[in-house]
Amino acid sequence: MPMRFVSFLALSWALLAALLSALVLALPAAAADAVPLAAPAAATPPAASAQSAASAASGASPGAPAEAASAPAALDARVQQLKADVIRLNRDLLVLEEELLYPAGTQVALFVSMDVGKLFELESVQIKLDDKLVATHLYTPLEVQALHRGGVQRVYVGNLRAGKHQVTAFFTGRGPYERDYKRGTTVEFEKGVDPRYIELRIKDAQVRLQPEFEVKVWQ
Amino acid sequence: MPADRQSRIRGVCLVASFAVAFVGSAVAQTREPGAPQAIAAPHYGDTLFNFYQDKTFVAITGLMVSQHFGRISPHDDEAEVLRGGMLLSYGLHDEAAAVFARLIESNTAPAVRDRAWYFLAQARHRRGLHTAAEAALARIASPLPGTLEEDRQLLRAQLMMQRGDYTAAAAVLEALQSDPKAAPYAGLYARFNLGVALVKSGEVEKGHALLDAVGKTPAPNEELRSLRDRANVALGFATLAAKQPREARLALERVRLNGPQSNKALLGFGWAAAELKDPALALVPWTELAGRGAAGGADAAVLEARIAVPYAMAELRAYNSALQGYQRATDGFDREHTALSESIAAVRAGKLVQGLHSSNPAGGATALGSTLGIRALPEMPHAAHLSPLLAGHVFQEAFKNLRDLQFLDGNLKDWRDSLGTFTDMLDNRRRAFAEKLPAVQNSRTHADAAALKLRRDALAAELAEADTRGDTVAFANPREQDLLDRMGRALGTLARVGNEVDLAEAGERLRRVAGALTWQRAQELPVRRWEARKSLKAADVALTEAAEREAALARAQRDEPARHAAFAARITALSQRLDGLAPRVAALSTEQQAQLQDIAVAELQAQQERLADYAAQARLAIAQIHDSAQFARRDTAPAGGAR
Numbered sequence: 001m002p003m004r005f006v007s008f009l010a011l012s013w014a015l016l017a018a019l020l021s022a023l024v025l026a027l028p029a030a031a032a033d034a035v036p037l038a039a040p041a042a043a044t045p046p047a048a049s050a051q052s053a054a055s056a057a058s059g060a061s062p063g064a065p066a067e068a069a070s071a072p073a074a075l076d077a078r079v080q081q082l083k084a085d086v087i088r089l090n091r092d093l094l095v096l097e098e099e100l101l102y103p104a105g106t107q108v109a110l111f112v113s114m115d116v117g118k119l120f121e122l123e124s125v126q127i128k129l130d131d132k133l134v135a136t137h138l139y140t141p142l143e144v145q146a147l148h149r150g151g152v153q154r155v156y157v158g159n160l161r162a163g164k165h166q167v168t169a170f171f172t173g174r175g176p177y178e179r180d181y182k183r184g185t186t187v188e189f190e191k192g193v194d195p196r197y198i199e200l201r202i203k204d205a206q207v208r209l210q211p212e213f214e215v216k217v218w219q
Numbered sequence: 220m221p222a223d224r225q226s227r228i229r230g231v232c233l234v235a236s237f238a239v240a241f242v243g244s245a246v247a248q249t250r251e252p253g254a255p256q257a258i259a260a261p262h263y264g265d266t267l268f269n270f271y272q273d274k275t276f277v278a279i280t281g282l283m284v285s286q287h288f289g290r291i292s293p294h295d296d297e298a299e300v301l302r303g304g305m306l307l308s309y310g311l312h313d314e315a316a317a318v319f320a321r322l323i324e325s326n327t328a329p330a331v332r333d334r335a336w337y338f339l340a341q342a343r344h345r346r347g348l349h350t351a352a353e354a355a356l357a358r359i360a361s362p363l364p365g366t367l368e369e370d371r372q373l374l375r376a377q378l379m380m381q382r383g384d385y386t387a388a389a390a391v392l393e394a395l396q397s398d399p400k401a402a403p404y405a406g407l408y409a410r411f412n413l414g415v416a417l418v419k420s421g422e423v424e425k426g427h428a429l430l431d432a433v434g435k436t437p438a439p440n441e442e443l444r445s446l447r448d449r450a451n452v453a454l455g456f457a458t459l460a461a462k463q464p465r466e467a468r469l470a471l472e473r474v475r476l477n478g479p480q481s482n483k484a485l486l487g488f489g490w491a492a493a494e495l496k497d498p499a500l501a502l503v504p505w506t507e508l509a510g511r512g513a514a515g516g517a518d519a520a521v522l523e524a525r526i527a528v529p530y531a532m533a534e535l536r537a538y539n540s541a542l543q544g545y546q547r548a549t550d551g552f553d554r555e556h557t558a559l560s561e562s563i564a565a566v567r568a569g570k571l572v573q574g575l576h577s578s579n580p581a582g583g584a585t586a587l588g589s590t591l592g593i594r595a596l597p598e599m600p601h602a603a604h605l606s607p608l609l610a611g612h613v614f615q616e617a618f619k620n621l622r623d624l625q626f627l628d629g630n631l632k633d634w635r636d637s638l639g640t641f642t643d644m645l646d647n648r649r650r651a652f653a654e655k656l657p658a659v660q661n662s663r664t665h666a667d668a669a670a671l672k673l674r675r676d677a678l679a680a681e682l683a684e685a686d687t688r689g690d691t692v693a694f695a696n697p698r699e700q701d702l703l704d705r706m707g708r709a710l711g712t713l714a715r716v717g718n719e720v721d722l723a724e725a726g727e728r729l730r731r732v733a734g735a736l737t738w739q740r741a742q743e744l745p746v747r748r749w750e751a752r753k754s755l756k757a758a759d760v761a762l763t764e765a766a767e768r769e770a771a772l773a774r775a776q777r778d779e780p781a782r783h784a785a786f787a788a789r790i791t792a793l794s795q796r797l798d799g800l801a802p803r804v805a806a807l808s809t810e811q812q813a814q815l816q817d818i819a820v821a822e823l824q825a826q827q828e829r830l831a832d833y834a835a836q837a838r839l840a841i842a843q844i845h846d847s848a849q850f851a852r853r854d855t856a857p858a859g860g861a862r
Contacts, residue, residue, distance in 0.1 A: 075620075075807070075810055075811060075814055076310075076616070076620065078807060079620045079623065079624065079807055079811065080309075080310055080311050080312070080313070082624075082627065082800070082803055082804065082807060083309060083310075083311060083623065083627065084306075084311050084313075084314050085800060085803075086627050086630065086631070086800060086804075087276075087279060087280060087283075087311075088283075089634075089793070089796050089797065089800060090276075090280045090630065090634070091280050091283040091284055091287065092793060092796075093634050093637070093638075093793055094280055094281070094284045095284055095287050095288075096641070096786070096789055096790070096793060097637070097641070098284065098288075099786075100641055100644065100645070100786060109261075111261040111264070111265065113258070113261075113264060142272050143268075143272065145271065146267075146268050146269075146271035146272050147268065149267070149271050150257075150258060150264065150267060151264055151265070151267040151268030151269075151270075151271050151272075152258055152261050152263075152264025152265050152267070152268055153265065153268050154261070154262070154265040154268075197261050197262075199261050218261060
């Protein structure tokens with residue numbers, strides 16, 4: 001075989017071997033990064049590292065990845081520490097905000113939750129306190145899904161003096177057979193010196209195949 | 220979808236699925252999986268509401284606030300596990316590990332401890348503490364609920380692979396695969412990992428078998444199809460290196476023609492044909508491959524195909540075509556080299572990061588740790604050069620950090636404004652208090668209240684005495700009182716003029732009227748006594764309220780200045796903390812941006828080096844073809860020399 005082709009083939013195989021080594025060299029990074037998670041949709045794709053390693057195969061020297069990894073790791077550690085500090089600061093700031101704006105003695109909070117199956121598709125809620133409109137909310141599909149999964153929305157927080165008060169809530173949405181629904185409820189409650197939490201639960205009334213309100217005043 | 224974005228999304232899904240499963244199991248009214256669970260504390264439900272919408276920063280800070288105010292009970296343990304899981308999904312491994320360690324040490328239920336051990340194992344694994352992670356997994360006493368048990372087995376297998384125990388890892392994955400309760404594709408990634416590990420460690424047959432199995436698995440979605448392609452490419456190149464070109468072709472044939480792995484597969488397919496000494500067959504995939512990446516940003520496989528095609532032509536003795544092919548390749552490589560230099564200059568000028576932000580806005584998902592990765596290439600010259608890099612884990616993580624830092628910067632700025640507002644509010648309250656205080660202090664409220672109390676006591680004594688004596692006159696109403704007065708005056712008149720005039724009849728009538736009035740009052744006495752007592756009680760309630768308000772007012776007068784001062788001190792302290800964090804955010808943002816640029820420049824320079832190698836090979840091949848043509852001409856020249 002002419003010399004020219006041998007040298008080219010030899011070099012090509014060297015490049016191919018480098019590509020192949022990169023594919024298998026992906027394993028340590030892949031194994032380190034992959035976090036086995038729930039179910040197929042949650043499984044970790046370690047091969048992403050294989051791809052990035054393979055694409056860098058042809059020119060990367062074996063030593064370079066190890067050296068390069070330490071600098072990003074150190075920076076990443078500092079970013080994580082900063083995140084933790086900011087989260088703690090946010091907690092303290094939110095506590096201050098609540099104590100300043102909504103002291104415990106006058107605080108009242110209204111919550112919305114759902115316990116419906118397929119009977120009702122919530123679209124909006126409107127809430128009045130002592131005949132004064134305090135909260136309206138239009139629901140996104142994501143919010144409705146969160147409510148369906150058991151989330152409870154704090155729709156309003158404010159201040160009330162001690163004594164008797166009245167909360168009136170209306171919710172609108174779509175019920176069975178795509179019919180529009182509007183339901184309301186009114187409840188009186190006593191506000192003392194402690195915070196008062198009121199939960200407006202939208203439930204299925206299976207007997208009547210209609211949604212209805214249930215109000216829980218938390219002690 | 221970029222792999223690390225998948226990884227992050229799965230991380231959030233894991234914590235979400237865990238949270239749902241965990242919430243359900245901790246409350247008595249457990250319903251069918253996936254259905255809403257009973258929440259016994261509305262603020263904990265609010266945390267879940269935010270968490271289910273992927274507003275993890277709001278969820279975690281809201282949860283910490285609710286924990287501060289003690290309004291999470293009876294979900295305290297679940298809340299801690301949820302908080303630890305969310306911290307873990309942010310990459311705050313140390314914080315998460317501390318949360319889980321505290322849960323384990325405290326007197327929590329065994330089910331809670333098991334979950335905490337599992338998440339602690341995960342946190343340790345992510346920090347690279349694999350032995351400690353295995354130790355944590357070994358402490359789990361019972362199977363975990365739902366999909367967590369599967370995840371636990373996958374983590375076990377991964378840790379076994381980490382320490383080289385591939386046999387044990389394979390056994391765990393086999394057991395998982397044969398478990399009827401496991402999800403259909405459970406452990407597929409782990410088996411791919413194991414296959415590559417076995418090939419690397421020399422257990423080639425087993426490794427090939429695993430990769431072959433993964434490469435033949437039916438794939439119902441894009442994610443699994445992509446994994447299947449990776450497995451077939453890995454198997455193809457592994458068998459090619461083992462001098463098994465036919466097996467390599469079989470594996471590479473299974474890779475999709477248009478997918479993330481198709482270029483590598485086409486290249487390998489061609490080399491397998493070349494190994495079988497069939498350059499004409501090799502030309503087919505290589506020609507297809509060489510035509511890809513025309514818009515720039517060709518990956519390594521495409522670049523190699525551009526010189527593989529003329530090589531194959533040379534093998535087929537089509538030297539002119541080969542020469543032209545090599546020439547085109549070198550021209551293309553030169554142009555590409557120039558384009559890469561322009562890209563490097565653009566990256567160093569900051570256009571990459573700028574472009575990434577513009578083309579990948581965070582939009583509504585500006586929360587910390589957003590799972591939105593890089594979805595579109597930035598608007599810059601030759602952006603396609605960077606697509607392999609942008610899809611890679613290292614760059615994605617670095618970009619995520621940069622985005623997180625920007626979020627933190629915005630968050631701190633918002634709080635700076637809010638603190639200014641709080642300071643103004645506090646000043647207003649102080650002023651209002653100072654203005655109202657003298658008026659309150661000078662008011663007769665206290666004196667009035669004391670006087671009212673005295674009057675109340677006097678009335679109560681009067682009532683008691685009248686009640687004891689059965690004094691109906693005391694309970695007379697104004698009309699009766701008036702009649703009694705008139706009767707009194709009439710009796711007085713009778714007494715004065717009784718001797719002068721005969722008023723016996725008048726006196727008798729007066730006596731009967733007095734009697735009737737007395738009778739009437741006697742009849743009404745029980746009702747009036749009851750009403751008087753009731754009124755007194757109402758007065759007591761009002762007086763009590765007034766006393767309470769007065770006490771509250773007194774407390775406010777005494778405590779409010781101190782409260783204002785305490786708030787002011789807290790605002791000052793928090794401002795100082797905020798001022799300390801802001802420069803760190805700015806510095807780390809600059810550093811992170813520089814790191815992103817360095818990663819990109821390194822990748823582009825590596826591409827330039829690759830191009831230089833290929834160009835050198837092409838030029839060498841051109842020289843060799845010219846040389847051999849010259850030799851051929853010399854050989855066929857006439858035998859006689861110069862005449």
